[in-house]
Amino acid sequence: MFKIPFKNSIMVVDDKPANLKLLEKMLSDKGYLVRPFPKSTMALNVALSDPPDLILLDINMPEMDGFEVCRRLKADEKTRQIPIIFISALTETLDKIKAFEVGGVDYVTKPFQFEEVYARVKTHLNLKRVQQMVEEKNQLLEKTLSDLQTTQKQLVQSEKMAALGVLTAGIAHEINNPVNFIKTSALGLEQDIKDIEQLLEFYKEHCTRCDNQDGAVGERLNIIKEEIDFDLLIEELPELMNNIKEGVNRTQEIVLSLRLYSRMDDFEFKKTGIHTLIDASLVILKNRYSQQKIFVKKEYGQEIPQIYGHPGKLTQVFTNIIANAIDALQNCDLNGVKNKKEITIKTALESKDDQQYVAVSIQDNGDGISLEHLDKIFDPFFTTKDVGKGSGLGLSISIGIIQEHNGLIEVVSSSQSEDIKSELRASGTTFSLFLPIT
Numbered sequence: 001m002f003k004i005p006f007k008n009s010i011m012v013v014d015d016k017p018a019n020l021k022l023l024e025k026m027l028s029d030k031g032y033l034v035r036p037f038p039k040s041t042m043a044l045n046v047a048l049s050d051p052p053d054l055i056l057l058d059i060n061m062p063e064m065d066g067f068e069v070c071r072r073l074k075a076d077e078k079t080r081q082i083p084i085i086f087i088s089a090l091t092e093t094l095d096k097i098k099a100f101e102v103g104g105v106d107y108v109t110k111p112f113q114f115e116e117v118y119a120r121v122k123t124h125l126n127l128k129r130v131q132q133m134v135e136e137k138n139q140l141l142e143k144t145l146s147d148l149q150t151t152q153k154q155l156v157q158s159e160k161m162a163a164l165g166v167l168t169a170g171i172a173h174e175i176n177n178p179v180n181f182i183k184t185s186a187l188g189l190e191q192d193i194k195d196i197e198q199l200l201e202f203y204k205e206h207c208t209r210c211d212n213q214d215g216a217v218g219e220r221l222n223i224i225k226e227e228i229d230f231d232l233l234i235e236e237l238p239e240l241m242n243n244i245k246e247g248v249n250r251t252q253e254i255v256l257s258l259r260l261y262s263r264m265d266d267f268e269f270k271k272t273g274i275h276t277l278i279d280a281s282l283v284i285l286k287n288r289y290s291q292q293k294i295f296v297k298k299e300y301g302q303e304i305p306q307i308y309g310h311p312g313k314l315t316q317v318f319t320n321i322i323a324n325a326i327d328a329l330q331n332c333d334l335n336g337v338k339n340k341k342e343i344t345i346k347t348a349l350e351s352k353d354d355q356q357y358v359a360v361s362i363q364d365n366g367d368g369i370s371l372e373h374l375d376k377i378f379d380p381f382f383t384t385k386d387v388g389k390g391s392g393l394g395l396s397i398s399i400g401i402i403q404e405h406n407g408l409i410e411v412v413s414s415s416q417s418e419d420i421k422s423e424l425r426a427s428g429t430t431f432s433l434f435l436p437i438t
């Protein structure tokens with residue numbers, strides 16, 4: 001194959017045609033691509049638009065002297081790195097110093113020996129090449145270091161998540177036993193209280209006889225009844241019992257969801273019902289969305305088949321996307337807009353490119369995601385939340401999990417401010433997940 005030899009380009013700037021010609025010829029003979037310029041301003045413009053590898057620059061020139069040309073080239077990012085060698089008849093030490101001060105790398109005095117010029121040119125071109133290589137290597141090192149730091153942070157985070165999963169599973173397991181005691185005891189207690197109530201009713205009916213036989217007993221009974229507010233107590237008992245039962249049921253639901261969420265040990269994909277997993281996420285997040293008065297609307301499709309998937313990981317995905325929607329609604333102001341804060345979760349069967357999917361869409365009517373953020377939200381550590389509130393890992397982990405399931409994730413968000421204030425509030429953000437049925 002024919003290879004074109006690489007030639008370094010050198011710009012020679014001198015207002016004396018004789019010097020210019022001499023340097024052009026000699027440097028060309030040495031194999032350089034030489035561009036001669038008799039006018040400094042013209043040389044400056046050309047150097048700025050098409051930078052050479054090195055410049056030989058005369059100092060005393062009409063229009064603009066060599067120092068000024070050098071200063072301007074050093075001030076421009078594109079031409080800052082070009083080595084500039086001054087050539088001048090000036091032999092004053094002060095001028096030499098100034099030549100270095102304005103950014104020159106070397107100085108040759110006229111009349112010059114061509115061999116000396118050539119040696120200096122060669123040295124500075126070599127230096128420039130080495131410097132460029134060092135810079136490239138530096139950039140590569142910096143990139144490698146930043147990649148390493150990102151990977152390390154991700155590793156630490158996934159270790160933390162795994163440890164958290166084990167801890168959560170342990171706690172959920174430990175809580176389950178005492179909760180079962182409470183539930184069984186509460187049911188027994190309810191029955192016992194009903195029996196005691198019966199006894200008290202019977203007592204009340206026959207108290208008049210006690211009164212008759214021994215007035216002191218009757219009187220004492222009345223005092224105690226007043227002290228303990230007997231009538232209110234009888235009224236309150238069923239309500240208190242119900243609260244205990246409801247609390248226990250909710251704790252059991254949470255424990256069950258946490259166990260599903262943290263099933264880190266369960267690496268096998270299995271037939272999984274999507275609705276159970278979404279419901280588990282909603283149980284975990286119930287407190288957060290009810291406190292914010294957010295209405296969750298479920299529109300589950302009919303006869304949605306099970307998919308093959310990892311229940312714990314998929315629950316994490318739903319939990320993160322719904323948690324993001326709650327965060328978005330928490331900070332958004334719906335004043336003056338008729339709609340209430342709402343998250344709508346829909347499931348359906350959908351076909352895409354000959355593949356059947358269970359599609360899950362999670363939509364909020366929050367402020368949406370701005371266009372400049374939209375293509376960054378899946379990047380690890382990208383967050384717009386305050387320090388300590390979001391780590392920016394939720395969506396990057398979620399996309400990884402969905403890809404592991406050969407699924408797809410899409411996001412549509414509308415953040416135009418005029419829509420937000422309009423009566424027909426914009427749809428906010430919708431995350432759509434597609435999980436293949438295979």
Ligand SMILES: Nc1ncnc2c1ncn2[C@@H]1O[C@H](COP(=O)(O)OP(=O)(O)OP(=O)(O)O)[C@@H](O)[C@H]1O
Nearest residue numbers: 324325328377383384385390391392393394395429
């Ligand atoms: N429904 C949404 N509405 C508005 N912005 C959203 C929504 N979902 C995600 N975002 C934006 O995407 C960013 C990244 O989300 P991601 O879940 O990856 O991280 P995070 O929620 O900030 O932190 P983490 O989930 O790790 O606690 C969020 O900080 C937010 O700016």
Ligand SMILES: [Mg+2]
Nearest residue numbers: 320324394395
């Ligand atoms: Mg998140």
